[in-house]
Amino acid sequence: MARFLMITATSGSNRDLADVFATTATGKGHDAGVVDLAEIDLPMFTMARSKDPQSAPDISDLLSKMAEADAWIVIAPEYNGSMPPTLNNVVAWMSTAMAWQDFRTLCTGKPVGLATHSGGGGAHVIMAMRQQFSFIGADVIGRTCMTSRDKEANPETIESMIDNLAR
Numbered sequence: 001m002a003r004f005l006m007i008t009a010t011s012g013s014n015r016d017l018a019d020v021f022a023t024t025a026t027g028k029g030h031d032a033g034v035v036d037l038a039e040i041d042l043p044m045f046t047m048a049r050s051k052d053p054q055s056a057p058d059i060s061d062l063l064s065k066m067a068e069a070d071a072w073i074v075i076a077p078e079y080n081g082s083m084p085p086t087l088n089n090v091v092a093w094m095s096t097a098m099a100w101q102d103f104r105t106l107c108t109g110k111p112v113g114l115a116t117h118s119g120g121g122g123a124h125v126i127m128a129m130r131q132q133f134s135f136i137g138a139d140v141i142g143r144t145c146m147t148s149r150d151k152e153a154n155p156e157t158i159e160s161m162i163d164n165l166a167r
């Protein structure tokens, strides 16, 4: 049994996709939680806010969930050929909420899967997320789930990603 954390950047169709990943994982006997970054609604990261204890958000709950998970599946729509600000923003807050070494420990070798529900194909957001999560040390798997209004999520892809990540 593996513990999955589905991290969705938005609360619409990507949240729905995160729920499908979670249901598939639990159906296979795994544990699965979902965090919705739009719901958490963090302030925009700036150096000034990060240095001011009154302004820096408390993300300890999110960090604990991420640390406890054996694998993350990051689900985000494409925005202007890249990732939505909620996702990039949370990574900036994570990287400054703890000592750099602890951040590296949290991310290094973490199995990560990527998925999107986008207006078009979503290839750009997948590339952007792959670059970001590989950079912070995660093991991003090759297979991805790309969906849109005209292209439903392939259940076989979702199952295969869960199986691959639950190693």
Ligand SMILES: Cc1cc2nc3c(=O)[nH]c(=O)nc-3n(C[C@H](O)[C@H](O)[C@H](O)COP(=O)(O)O)c2cc1C
Pocket: 010, 011, 012, 013, 014, 015, 077, 078, 079, 080, 081, 082, 117, 118, 119, 120, 121, 122
């Ligand atoms: C600011 C903004 C920029 C967008 N840019 C793109 C884009 O570059 N490529 C694309 O395929 N879809 C783009 N879209 C469409 C979203 O990816 C699409 O509507 C997605 O399904 C929304 O996900 P949600 O329902 O989870 O919010 C954009 C949407 C917004 C709001």
